[in-house]
Amino acid sequence: MKNKKWGLIILGLVIFVLAITFPFWYGKGRSMPPPVLSLDTPVINALTVKRCVEDTAFMRASHMKFLNAWRDEAVREGVRLYKAKDGRTFEKSLTGTCLQCHSNKEQFCDRCHNYVDAKPSCYNCHVIPGEVKK
Amino acid sequence: MMILLISVITIFIIILLALGIAMSPAMVFILTGIIPYVVFVILLAGFAHRIITWGRTPVPFRIPTTCGQEKSLPWIKANPVENPAGALGVIARMVQEIFLFRSLFRNTDVKIIGGRPVYDGAKWLWFFGLLFHVSLLIIVLRHLRFFTEPVIPCVGMLSALDGFLEIGVPALYLSDVALLAGFTFLFLRRVIIPQLRYISLFTDYFALLLIAGVAVTGLLMRHFFPADLNALKTLTMSWITFAPVVPEGIGVLFSMHLCFVFFLIAWLPFSKLAHAGGIFMSPMRNMANNNRSLRHVNPWNAPVKVHTYAEYEDEFRDKMKAVGLPVEKE
Numbered sequence: 001m002k003n004k005k006w007g008l009i010i011l012g013l014v015i016f017v018l019a020i021t022f023p024f025w026y027g028k029g030r031s032m033p034p035p036v037l038s039l040d041t042p043v044i045n046a047l048t049v050k051r052c053v054e055d056t057a058f059m060r061a062s063h064m065k066f067l068n069a070w071r072d073e074a075v076r077e078g079v080r081l082y083k084a085k086d087g088r089t090f091e092k093s094l095t096g097t098c099l100q101c102h103s104n105k106e107q108f109c110d111r112c113h114n115y116v117d118a119k120p121s122c123y124n125c126h127v128i129p130g131e132v133k134k
Numbered sequence: 135m136m137i138l139l140i141s142v143i144t145i146f147i148i149i150l151l152a153l154g155i156a157m158s159p160a161m162v163f164i165l166t167g168i169i170p171y172v173v174f175v176i177l178l179a180g181f182a183h184r185i186i187t188w189g190r191t192p193v194p195f196r197i198p199t200t201c202g203q204e205k206s207l208p209w210i211k212a213n214p215v216e217n218p219a220g221a222l223g224v225i226a227r228m229v230q231e232i233f234l235f236r237s238l239f240r241n242t243d244v245k246i247i248g249g250r251p252v253y254d255g256a257k258w259l260w261f262f263g264l265l266f267h268v269s270l271l272i273i274v275l276r277h278l279r280f281f282t283e284p285v286i287p288c289v290g291m292l293s294a295l296d297g298f299l300e301i302g303v304p305a306l307y308l309s310d311v312a313l314l315a316g317f318t319f320l321f322l323r324r325v326i327i328p329q330l331r332y333i334s335l336f337t338d339y340f341a342l343l344l345i346a347g348v349a350v351t352g353l354l355m356r357h358f359f360p361a362d363l364n365a366l367k368t369l370t371m372s373w374i375t376f377a378p379v380v381p382e383g384i385g386v387l388f389s390m391h392l393c394f395v396f397f398l399i400a401w402l403p404f405s406k407l408a409h410a411g412g413i414f415m416s417p418m419r420n421m422a423n424n425n426r427s428l429r430h431v432n433p434w435n436a437p438v439k440v441h442t443y444a445e446y447e448d449e450f451r452d453k454m455k456a457v458g459l460p461v462e463k464e
Contacts, residue, residue: 009415020178027371064360068302116279119294
């Protein structure tokens with residue numbers, strides 16, 4: 001009776017320890033380098049000033065909200081042109097603007113998105129130029 | 135009210151601490167490079183200590199609380215789950231208790247209606263309690279995306295399901311809304327109902343406020359002041375390979391989030407939050423009600439010197455026979 005009780009308690013504790021140490025043994029101590037983004041595309045290489053629509057820090061932190069605003073303004077309000085802070089004008093288009101430079105979705109968009117498990121719904125509708133349907 | 139004030143002040147002290155840490159690189163190193171391991175060891179050791187202490191606590195009596203007909207004569211219909219007679223029934227009962235909070239569902243309330251007391255079920259506590267716990271579990275599981283690489287597919291599915299309404303970008307998680315709803319109910323319940331306010335202690339308010347602090351800072355980082363998830367995952371992944379990559383600077387919100395989380399984890403084994411393990415160790419739930427079918431001897435019983443009739447007869451058999459008294463053994 002006494003041994004049965006302690007057997008159950010130890011079993012419970014072992015399950016608890018295995019559960020909370022899960023990431024340790026799932027990763028098996030491998031080191032995981034953070035993703036490196038590739039800007040090596042023909043269009044970007046041809047640019048003299050390598051600047052996205054807005055500055056890198058802003059794009060990095062807020063591109064999702066930014067693109068969402070673009071979608072709402074372009075599709076629902078018909079405002080299709082965007083004037084950047086430095087005065088340049090862009091068409092609010094994922095395929096026509098963003099993916100023209102960043103034509104390497106798998107080496108650019110997907111690397112971070114996969115790393116942090118973000119699942120943008122952009123590509124539910126948008127086609128990737130040059131991507132072959134698998 | 136004084137106790138509530140003290141808990142709120144404690145929360146503010148943690149916020150100030152987090153702000154201070156975010157300012158100084160040396161403190162950032164301690165927070166992101168050393169404290170995670172300290173906290174993890176405290177959780178493991180503290181929890182094991184708590185469980186073993188409970189295990190060593192003697193339970194001299196068979197004390198299950200029962201809510202149904204005990205197993206009895208064959209023509210009396212028994213309730214094998216609410217009044218378990220064996221291990222299977224106990225397991226069914228514990229599963230109900232742990233996953234569905236069965237005993238909270240029994241909560242009743244009494245009201246005076248038309249001069250008469252009327253008893254009725256009060257399910258609100260059960261509902262919001264369950265909502266709070268389930269959403270906490272989902273949130274913890276969703277965070278596995280920061281601790282596994284490649285991310286486990288079912289975590290991705292859980293997140294997709296959790297955010298399936300796709301409100302806003304990034305999508306609003308239903309479990310976050312549920313957690314805040316649960317927190318609001320559980321907190322207001324303690325503050326508004328006078329009887330509950332009277333019995334509420336520091337630990338009651340503080341546990342809720344701490345979880346709310348974690349949730350609010352997390353939500354702010356997700357929806358309003360986006361955190362750099364890449365840098366963040368680089369840090370969390372470096373923890374599990376035991377080679378912390380300490381960032382040069384961390385955001386104020388992330389610093390607060392970490393401080394709240396570490397405080398919560400380190401405090402967990404020593405607070406009421408240890409009910410996470412305690413529920414398994416509750417003698418009133420985890421014992422079979424076999425008081426009548428099996429003999430249970432209190433292990434504390436002092437050895438009593440007895441003199442049985444058989445021994446008495448052995449001692450006096452000759453004399454008993456001599457006076458003509460009947461004996462059992464010739």
